[in-house]
Amino acid sequence: MDLAFTQDEEDFRHGLRAWLADVLPTLPDRPDPADWPARRAYDCGWQRMLYDAGYAGLHWPKDAGGRGATPTQHLIFLEETERAGAPYVGANFVGLLHAGPTIAAEGTPAQRARWLPPILRGDQVWCQGFSEPDAGSDLASLRTRAERDGDSYVVSGSKIWTSHAEVADWCELLVRTTPMGPGTPKHRGITWLALPMDAPGVTVRPLRTLAGTAEFAEVFLDEVRVPVDHRIGAENDGWRVTMVTLSFERGTAFVGEVIACRRVLEALARTAKANGRWDDPVLRRRLGRIAAACAALWRLTQWNVSEAQRTGGVPGVGGSVFKLRFSEVRQELYEAAAEVLGPDALDAGHEWVADRLSSLSYTIAAGTSQIQRNIVAERILGLPKGR
Numbered sequence: 576m577d578l579a580f581t582q583d584e585e586d587f588r589h590g591l592r593a594w595l596a597d598v599l600p601t602l603p604d605r606p607d608p609a610d611w612p613a614r615r616a617y618d619c620g621w622q623r624m625l626y627d628a629g630y631a632g633l634h635w636p637k638d639a640g641g642r643g644a645t646p647t648q649h650l651i652f653l654e655e656t657e658r659a660g661a662p663y664v665g666a667n668f669v670g671l672l673h674a675g676p677t678i679a680a681e682g683t684p685a686q687r688a689r690w691l692p693p694i695l696r697g698d699q700v701w702c703q704g705f706s707e708p709d710a711g712s713d714l715a716s717l718r719t720r721a722e723r724d725g726d727s728y729v730v731s732g733s734k735i736w737t738s739h740a741e742v743a744d745w746c747e748l749l750v751r752t753t754p755m756g757p758g759t760p761k762h763r764g765i766t767w768l769a770l771p772m773d774a775p776g777v778t779v780r781p782l783r784t785l786a787g788t789a790e791f792a793e794v795f796l797d798e799v800r801v802p803v804d805h806r807i808g809a810e811n812d813g814w815r816v817t818m819v820t821l822s823f824e825r826g827t828a829f830v831g832e833v834i835a836c837r838r839v840l841e842a843l844a845r846t847a848k849a850n851g852r853w854d855d856p857v858l859r860r861r862l863g864r865i866a867a868a869c870a871a872l873w874r875l876t877q878w879n880v881s882e883a884q885r886t887g888g889v890p891g892v893g894g895s896v897f898k899l900r901f902s903e904v905r906q907e908l909y910e911a912a913a914e915v916l917g918p919d920a921l922d923a924g925h926e927w928v929a930d931r932l933s934s935l936s937y938t939i940a941a942g943t944s945q946i947q948r949n950i951v952a953e954r955i956l957g958l959p960k961g962r
């Protein structure tokens with residue numbers, strides 16, 4: 576990537592900046608984090624504004640309904656929206672950042688035409704039904720069964736930790752279409768389905784986190800009929816499709832948040848200067864180290880985004896390096912925030928306190944740090960597999 580901006584890119588930046596300056600003041604107040612229907616309405620409303628202005632699916636290929644923007648334009652978009660304090664994807668996280676890109680990469684033309692436009696318009700929200708009570712890190716051990724019956728699969732089983740399932744229309748669902756057995760390794764026999772969340776037999780039970788909100792849910796599936804044409808990729812080839820989904824989830828899905836961390840860091844420095852904690856050289860050094868880590872993560876992001884574009888749009892294994900480091904830096908950031916806040920760090924209503932609690936989940940969600948380290952060791956460093 577050429578790090579100097581072309582005139583086109585500068586024009587793109589200025590156009591976007593002007594649009595943001597116009598529309599952001601017209602947005603309604605941000606909803607209560609505990610009110611998922613209101614959060615969905617807010618996030619989808621913002622997505623619709625992006626769509627109407629031609630900024631939805633900016634870097635998606637044109638034949639998937641996107642704008643086919645260059646990696647540099649994509650990065651400019653992330654920088655400018657974050658700089659202006661625009662909303663992040665929110666409830667559209669799964670649809671925009673990994674289910675949609677997976678369908679764009681692996682779906683048939685009919686599937687792309689069916690599912691991608693409503694995601695881009697903010698009309699339909701997706702969730703992710705991968706993890707099960709006994710299949711998290713070891714995802715390939717999943718047991719939710721899908722039996723073929725004519726033109727449908729009949730699906731039974733349960734999923735857990737399904738983020739915002741109660742407000743989702745669709746679920747990227749992993750099922751087992753061939754039982755595990757001596758002749759069938761567990762990675763085979765898995766299939767990726769688009770599950771309509773309003774299908775008979777789907778029950779969603781929200782789970783409350785230590786922050787007091789229900790961020791995710793258990794999803795129970797009792798003989799749910801899913802049409803065969805809702806399958807993305809071939810039957811029993813779902814593990815390969817899953818790797819595509821996870822590469823988007825780890826590779827590019829968190830990039831906007833790196834810039835958000837830099838903004839929080841600046842705010843921490845301002846607060847520390849105002850409340851006298853800035854005089855502490857240990858704290859200053861700590862904030863400096865986090866700033867350096869954020870700068871390195873942003874460079875890694877630029878590299879990952881360019882690399883994904885160069886290799887046909889699907890991010891590579893470098894996403895695991897990013898995810899590993901980013902999730903840890905985010906925790907360091909909010910630990911530092913607690914120090915800057917002092918006694919106010921006990922105020923559960925403070926935004927940084929809520930973010931500190933949620934930062935704990937970042938080293939677990941989308942694959943734990945231990946799993947990312949295994950991937951880096953085996954697939955990047957070429958070290959032998961652990962036993």
Ligand SMILES: Cc1cc2nc3c(=O)[nH]c(=O)nc-3n(C[C@H](O)[C@H](O)[C@H](O)COP(=O)(O)OP(=O)(O)OC[C@H]3O[C@@H](n4cnc5c(N)ncnc54)[C@H](O)[C@@H]3O)c2cc1C
Pocket residue numbers: 702703704705706707708710711712713735736737738790791936937939940941942943944945946949
């Ligand atoms: C905020 C949040 C949102 C989430 N949203 C979703 C969602 O929308 N959809 C979804 O499907 N899932 C979701 N998850 C689930 C997430 O993917 C799993 O929690 C994660 O993969 C870990 O699985 P587990 O919880 O079963 O832990 P386990 O797999 O049981 O792991 C327990 C511990 O053992 C370690 N461990 C396990 N295997 C190994 C190994 N081979 N080597 C070294 N250490 C190992 C792990 O690192 C961990 O520390 C979410 C999780 C969180 C925290």
